[in-house]
Amino acid sequence: MTSESLTGWSGTIAILSVIVLCVCLLASCASPGDKTTAPKAAPFVGNRGSRIFHEASCFDAGLIEQWNREDLQSTGEAAAKGYRPCQKCKP
Numbered sequence: 001m002t003s004e005s006l007t008g009w010s011g012t013i014a015i016l017s018v019i020v021l022c023v024c025l026l027a028s029c030a031s032p033g034d035k036t037t038a039p040k041a042a043p044f045v046g047n048r049g050s051r052i053f054h055e056a057s058c059f060d061a062g063l064i065e066q067w068n069r070e071d072l073q074s075t076g077e078a079a080a081k082g083y084r085p086c087q088k089c090k091p
C-alpha cells in the first residue's frame with residue numbers, strides 16, 4: 001500500500017538526517033585549530049614614519065595607525081631595519 005511505502009521513506013529520511021547531523025558535529029569537532037592559528041602579537045611595534053620602535057605595551061605604540069606600524073619580533077630585527085628605540089619604554 002501507499003501508506004506503507006510512505007512510512008518506509010520517512011524512516012529512511014530520518015536515519016539519513018541523523019547521519020548528516022552526526023557528520024556535521026564530527027566535522028565541527030575535528031577543526032578546533034581555528035583560534036590557535038591566529039597570528040601571535042609581536043613583542044615590539046615600529047613606526048614606519050618616525051622609525052622609532054616601542055614595546056608592544058607602550059602607550060605610544062597604541063597610537064600608531066595600523067598602516068604606519070610594523071610588527072617586530074626582536075630588538076635586533078628593529079635595529080636591522082633602522083629603527084631607534086623609544087625614549088619612554090626603552091625597548
Ligand SMILES: [Zn+2]
Nearest residue numbers: 054058086089
Ligand atoms: Zn614607547
